[in-house]
């Protein structure tokens with residue numbers, strides 16, 4: 161059984177994330193989407209909210225599970241029988257940072273990292289950009305799942 165992890169902050173999950181998760185779900189027996197608990201980072205959504213949204217938008221995939229983690233990703237992998245990390249690469253600008261993390265994770269615990277090129281439809285997409293555009297009234301429909309779009313609008317309306 162091959163269990164892999166798609167880790168991230170997912171603040172909030174975008175269609176780019178979902179594209180990678182769904183493609184990983186087609187390749188591996190089980191995909192764990194792992195949301196980093198990082199108390200030092202200011203986020204728009206709490207960890208619980210991010211986990212709940214991810215569970216909602218991945219519920220049609222029988223082999224995708226959403227969990228949270230803190231500390232080192234390699235420790236989460238060891239505790240959960242995960243042998244590889246699957247990440248999306250959007251552009252060359254992602255490469256350096258991703259390569260450093262991949263090499264560190266391999267050095268720490270021989271955890272492999274497999275990169276998938278993102279769907280070109282989403283190669284410009286990142287959660288922070290979505291939040292920025294939505295905050296100032298820009299249209300982000302089609303960039304995040306409809307469920308997330310509603311949650312995003314509601315949260316931004318609270319401010």
Ligand code: PNS
Pocket residue numbers: 167168169170196231232233234260261262264265
């Ligand atoms: O969505 P993000 O914020 O780019 O995701 C980054 C994430 C969560 C994959 C990365 O920060 C991570 O794995 N953090 C856990 C701590 C850790 O293991 N750090 C060393 C990685 S080399």
